[in-house]
Amino acid sequence: MADGSDSADAAETSARPTRWEIVALALLLLLGIVGIVAARRHAMWDYFEPGPGLFPLATALLVAGSAALAVGVAVRARLRASGAADEGAMPSSVEDRSRLLIYAGIAILWPLAFEPMGFLLSSALALLAAFRIGERMAWLPSLLFAAGSVLAGWLLFERMLGVPLPRGLLAGIIS
Amino acid sequence: MDVISGLIQGFTISLSGANLLWCLLGVGLGTAVGVLPGLGPTATISLLLPITYRLDATSALIMLSGIYYGAMYGGSITSILVKIPGEASSIVTCIDGYEMARRGRAGPALGIAAFGSFIAGVVATLGIAAFGPPLAGLAIAFGPAEYTALVTLGLVLVTQIGEGSRLRAFLMAGLGLLASTIGLDPISGTPRFTMGLAELQDGLDIAVLAMGLFGVAEVLALAAGPNEAARALDRPKGLRALLPDAADWRASGGPIARGSVLGFVLGLLPGGGALISSFASYVMEKRLAREPERFGKGAIEGVAGPESANNAAAQASFIPLLSLGIPSNVVMGVIIGALMIQGIAPGPMLVAQRPDLFWGVIASMLVGNLLLLVLNVPLLPLFVALLRVPQRILAPMILLFCVVGSYSLQNSAFDVLLVGIFGILGWSLRLVKLDPAPFMLAFILGELFEKSVRQALLIGVGSPMIFVQKPISAVLLASAVLVLLWPLLRIGLGRRMGAGV
DSSP states (O other): OOSHHHHHHHHHHOOSOOHHHHHHHHHHHHHHHHHHHHHTTSOSEETTEEOTTHHHHHHHHHHHHHHHHHHHHHHHHHHHTTTSOOOOSSOTTOOOHHHHHHHHHHHHHHHHHHHHHOHHHHHHHHHHIIIIIISOOOHHHHHHHHHHHHHHHHIIIIIISOOOOOOGGGTTTOO | OOHHHHHHHHHHHHTSHHHHHHHHHHHHHHHHHHHSSSOOHHHHHHHHHHHHTTSOHHHHHHHHHHHHHHHHHHHHHHHHHHSOOSSGGGHHHHHHHHHHHHTTOHHHHHHHHHHHHHHHHHHHHHHHHHHHHHHTHHHHHOOHHHHHHHHHHHHHHHTTSSSSOHHHHHHHHHHHHHHHTOEEOTTTOOEESOTTOGGGTTOOOHHHHHIIIIIIHHHHHHHHSOOOSSOOOOOOSSGGGGSOOHHHHHHHHHHHHHHHHHHHHHHTSTTTHHHHHHHHHHHHHHHHOSOGGGTTSOOTHHHHHHHHHHHHHHHHTHHIIIIIOOOSSHHHHHHHHHHHHTTOOOSTTHHHHOHHHHHHHHHHHHHHHHHHHHHHSTTHHHHHHGGGSOHHHHHHHHHHHHHHHHHHHHTOHHHHHHHHHHHHHHHHHHHTTOOHHHHHHHHHHHHHHHHHHHHHHHHTTTOTTHHHHSHHHHHHHHHHHHHHHHHHHHHHHHHHHHHHO
């Protein structure tokens, strides 16, 4: 299968760390430092026993320490291989940016609409967006697949497994 | 009563019509809940507890245990096909199982998982029958210091799983441990890293993280790649073409045998036995392999070993339950509840007082494992056919399952939002070559690790020497150091041997 992971595999073989890798490692270093600061607000030792701040501090130190080392190693490797061509603004494994953005948007907006709109409406809209805009399918198959999937999901989880899925705007219509 | 006569009595009970049906229902339900993300064996067993009121204790326990080990196998199906681990112990199966599926070898991956689980189940059941009650004492020998050392070894093993840099694996494991501290402090109840959100007070849910970091991240990876109509897989000619061939069996025999023994031993320990056994088996097979570079790229040993180990561990975890009354995980805790409702207190006297229950359940595990095989092997073509579903339909479907599955955990839209956020995070991590597997596994071990460290320090009056003064703890810590330093030791040994030549 030639999906995004294949390109990721190809990228794996490249020894030169990308700018994105260094940025990500630096962000994790920052996260570790924030963790250390936040952990220090809690007691390290309470009434002769380890307090709630001890373990978070130890793990935040581990994150910050290993992230700092990883940043150092990545920067050094990048400087050593400075002759190689630089990658583009986005990593090379992203071949279809618009489809990716559609799916990322759905992953965030669907949960936000899940309770106010209800399972049926929010899921139908999210899946319709995925099929029609993300996958560029024609309207009719998009509508059929979205409706069929939502109905199957509702029957399986609500009717068979008894999960009380939110009714939202359809609360007065569905019993 | 000796083992043989005990097993004969057990088979008489477990093969009786009604018990056979309860066992079939249990393993069938278990496989289904293992496949469905979100709804795990704990929730299913809790939901089905009222049904067991009407059953006798043996039938109830046969069905509930069937759900548990059925879920262990079911969890591997989605791990292999769509990279969503149905259970925590299937996370390791995602690595090579999914890669095998991508290379058109989903059938052998699923087949070896089924056969490996069956063989491990048989080994574990015979192990329980032969050594169960005497070995149960091992669980008592483990105190907080020993658990800390065991989890430390587990965490070191976690960093050896991936293909990438060890340093980055350490970073991700540290991040997983840090994430495990989100929520109320388990001892004092102080909120930590909750950002004032009530929804975070219970901490992050394992299933939410797994669905986000693996399921939604995979959807985003599919979306980022070229759009393709369907996976170009050859249509297999019958069931036989989907089963592992002779070469697969040759490669998997050792991993299944070692995984079964490792899983059985680690399953005896309360805590993360099944999980640790799965990645301990993976690391062991990778270390023993002639071509370790094949791991992570679809090596069948990376499926056979961990799947055997987690199934053996799932069954071995019944020993501390039945022999000592100690639940080794949450599922066992719920099963103890079911036994107590029946007026039975599991403990050292159970084997003597209720041999019908003890041997009936042990024998039913053999029967249940056979039923799992009979149920699942004929379904292999159906499972593999799922991979023929065009990616443009499969990706939204995975998203739907992740959304509804995460909502079903606590009926909370916040969990669904977290799945989305962790999905984007998981995809981003992959892009920058940071493996989410060590994060996930360390997160799962984090709570046990913190509790054990703090309890051990409390017992040791604040002195960390307690970790090296206890023999089991010292041996486990020494093993962790050895695993950690092994690459350096190997280089040193290589140089010395080179100099000697």
